[in-house]
Amino acid sequence: LTTFLGIPTAPRGVGHLRGDEPFPVAARKALANTQLRRNLGKATATIRAKRAAVVAELPDWEELREAGRAIKAHTMRNLGHYLTELESQVTARGGTVHWARDAIEANRIVTDLVRATGAAEVVKVKSIVTDEIGLNDALAQAGIHAYETDLAELIVQLGKDRPSHILVPAIHRNRAEIRDIFLREMSDVDPGLTDTPAALTEAARLHLRRAFLSARVGISGANFAVAETGTLVVLESEGNGRMCLTLPDTLITVMGIEKVVPAWRDLDVFMQLLPRSSTGERMNPYTSMWTGVTPGDGPQSFHLVLLDNGRTAALADETGRQALHCIRCSACLNVCPVYERTGGHAYGSVYPGPIGAVLSPQLTGVEDNASLPYASTLCGACYDACPVKIDIPSLLVHLRARHVEETARAHRVASPEAVTMAAASWVMASPARWAAAQRASRLGRALGRGGRIRRLPPPLSAWTAARDAPAPPRQTFREWWREERGGRP
Amino acid sequence: VTGPAARDEVLARIRTALGDSAPADPDPGGHAPPADPAPRAYRTSGDLGAGLLLDLLAERLRDYGCTVRRTAPGEVMTAVGEALIRRGAHRIVVPSGLGLTGLPTGTEAVAVAIAETGTIVLDGSPDQGRRALSLVPDYHLCLVRAHQVVGLVPEALARLDPGRPLTWISGPSATSDIELDRVQGVHGPRTLEVILVEPEQASQPGT
Numbered sequence: 001l002t003t004f005l006g007i008p009t010a011p012r013g014v015g016h017l018r019g020d021e022p023f024p025v026a027a028r029k030a031l032a033n034t035q036l037r038r039n040l041g042k043a044t045a046t047i048r049a050k051r052a053a054v055v056a057e058l059p060d061w062e063e064l065r066e067a068g069r070a071i072k073a074h075t076m077r078n079l080g081h082y083l084t085e086l087e088s089q090v091t092a093r094g095g096t097v098h099w100a101r102d103a104i105e106a107n108r109i110v111t112d113l114v115r116a117t118g119a120a121e122v123v124k125v126k127s128i129v130t131d132e133i134g135l136n137d138a139l140a141q142a143g144i145h146a147y148e149t150d151l152a153e154l155i156v157q158l159g160k161d162r163p164s165h166i167l168v169p170a171i172h173r174n175r176a177e178i179r180d181i182f183l184r185e186m187s188d189v190d191p192g193l194t195d196t197p198a199a200l201t202e203a204a205r206l207h208l209r210r211a212f213l214s215a216r217v218g219i220s221g222a223n224f225a226v227a228e229t230g231t232l233v234v235l236e237s238e239g240n241g242r243m244c245l246t247l248p249d250t251l252i253t254v255m256g257i258e259k260v261v262p263a264w265r266d267l268d269v270f271m272q273l274l275p276r277s278s279t280g281e282r283m284n285p286y287t288s289m290w291t292g293v294t295p296g297d298g299p300q301s302f303h304l305v306l307l308d309n310g311r312t313a314a315l316a317d318e319t320g321r322q323a324l325h326c327i328r329c330s331a332c333l334n335v336c337p338v339y340e341r342t343g344g345h346a347y348g349s350v351y352p353g354p355i356g357a358v359l360s361p362q363l364t365g366v367e368d369n370a371s372l373p374y375a376s377t378l379c380g381a382c383y384d385a386c387p388v389k390i391d392i393p394s395l396l397v398h399l400r401a402r403h404v405e406e407t408a409r410a411h412r413v414a415s416p417e418a419v420t421m422a423a424a425s426w427v428m429a430s431p432a433r434w435a436a437a438q439r440a441s442r443l444g445r446a447l448g449r450g451g452r453i454r455r456l457p458p459p460l461s462a463w464t465a466a467r468d469a470p471a472p473p474r475q476t477f478r479e480w481w482r483e484e485r486g487g488r489p
Numbered sequence: 490v491t492g493p494a495a496r497d498e499v500l501a502r503i504r505t506a507l508g509d510s511a512p513a514d515p516d517p518g519g520h521a522p523p524a525d526p527a528p529r530a531y532r533t534s535g536d537l538g539a540g541l542l543l544d545l546l547a548e549r550l551r552d553y554g555c556t557v558r559r560t561a562p563g564e565v566m567t568a569v570g571e572a573l574i575r576r577g578a579h580r581i582v583v584p585s586g587l588g589l590t591g592l593p594t595g596t597e598a599v600a601v602a603i604a605e606t607g608t609i610v611l612d613g614s615p616d617q618g619r620r621a622l623s624l625v626p627d628y629h630l631c632l633v634r635a636h637q638v639v640g641l642v643p644e645a646l647a648r649l650d651p652g653r654p655l656t657w658i659s660g661p662s663a664t665s666d667i668e669l670d671r672v673q674g675v676h677g678p679r680t681l682e683v684i685l686v687e688p689e690q691a692s693q694p695g696t
Contacts, residue, residue: 297620
């Protein structure tokens, strides 16, 4: 794999950071699914409105965003320092810290830890990072069943499906589909189950209660980890997180190394930015914060797995490292005109939408997710919505440039795009050649109808496959100027 | 499970990745934190008086679908009793340190409450009990005294002890995972009831 400064990216063949097909191909299939587009349209519009209302309530929202941006930038510049501080604080409070260079190593660490307890099943809090590394598959290979306990993740798991949104992973399913999945996959479900959200939620509650009360191992991700105190933070809504974080004897938390924050008071900022940006609530129903092990309360054995899996490769790109500031709120998904129409599956990675388009290619190496930096109109709505002010449009352009440069380096024979650009540059370098080219382009008027060209011959058909080209005008600006002004300045 | 190899390699990768852009660590391998340049121009203290704070907390809790009772300091026992009778509670769990002996109560105190977000925070002190207590039962009754209420999130964090297991609760358990329809009550208690105890001097609610 192509790497920055020789730093490895996330390995192939494990986890869910790469799609089976490029974004345009997957997006075309998604666009043909009218049910999906209806669900997405409703969901994104609803969350957008809720978020806008609760953000408007805070007079210091912009100050919070700026503080969040600065804290994250400072953390990345001192990442090694804060990770070792976190490690020593967690260890001092009775936890054990493990380091994983990649998905394979993290999966092995977690599997070995579960095996050591003798447990045959684990309960899981919703966690994108464990989905990133394909932990459930790794556990299954070791004969360990992982119960996804978040309602949406349960729907996705039982439906043998993939999550399609960071916050609401089953957003692509409607109530009738969910009822069918429950009737088919839950052995203990009432056959008279209706499709009201309340009845479906109750079925999930009953289905999972036995798992919660008997589980010996819980597995979670982390929203934040405070280096200064060794405190881990998980935000959630349903209470499944609290169940997994407090009832089992053993708790294993997997977190990407970028989730560390320096100080306790940094939660001032993130505990305000995240809930309002994510679910559009003043605060999410439940947040759990724990530091190591508390005797007599909750898990008596706590393991923290610090995961790289391509993050240091992203850190090596001074522009690209901003993507590591992400706090996974999903506000950028909900405002993105592309995401709103294609949904999350088209991006192929567990990180969809605008942030996924800049994060996934950096974790895997750009060539493994080369279509994602182009999966955007660069409209900038994501930048405005981002609670930590990640300049996603600039990152997209930066990654497009990296892709072009890396492709040029990798191939001796120039790509059609590079040839076209070189030709354009030659034409534009000379006024005479430019004027001649403009005159020649007028031939294209024959193809136009109503000022638009709907289909160009190959190889230019690649452009008109997804959009119209404007028909060239009757005269150029320079010709018009000469005609109007007679050559006067 | 992993030897020092993975740790050393990840830390080496970070050093390589940051290269010249990394500031010199003032205390390599030690605990002196690097200077924090983050601008903190956001609000760190609220400006509401005790009465208005309780009003705001009550409004925000009701917004989440909580039941809220307000009571004078001398009438806490009566309010707790009324809430439990209305609920029809016969068997309850009580944290050992709550000190409400003589009444069949199922209540917990709190570490702090945040008015602006409608949040109560439990820290596992003896008057609050261990974390499972407010999680497994279907009904959670919680006692908040006026001096425990702050306006803003930063004020709450300043009061909390990070070394304790903390649970932030903002309304009852809920999900919007099916077609974004909100359903109250998933795995945590389906009903959250809060008794707000007025300040000593001004026991008239709603000032």
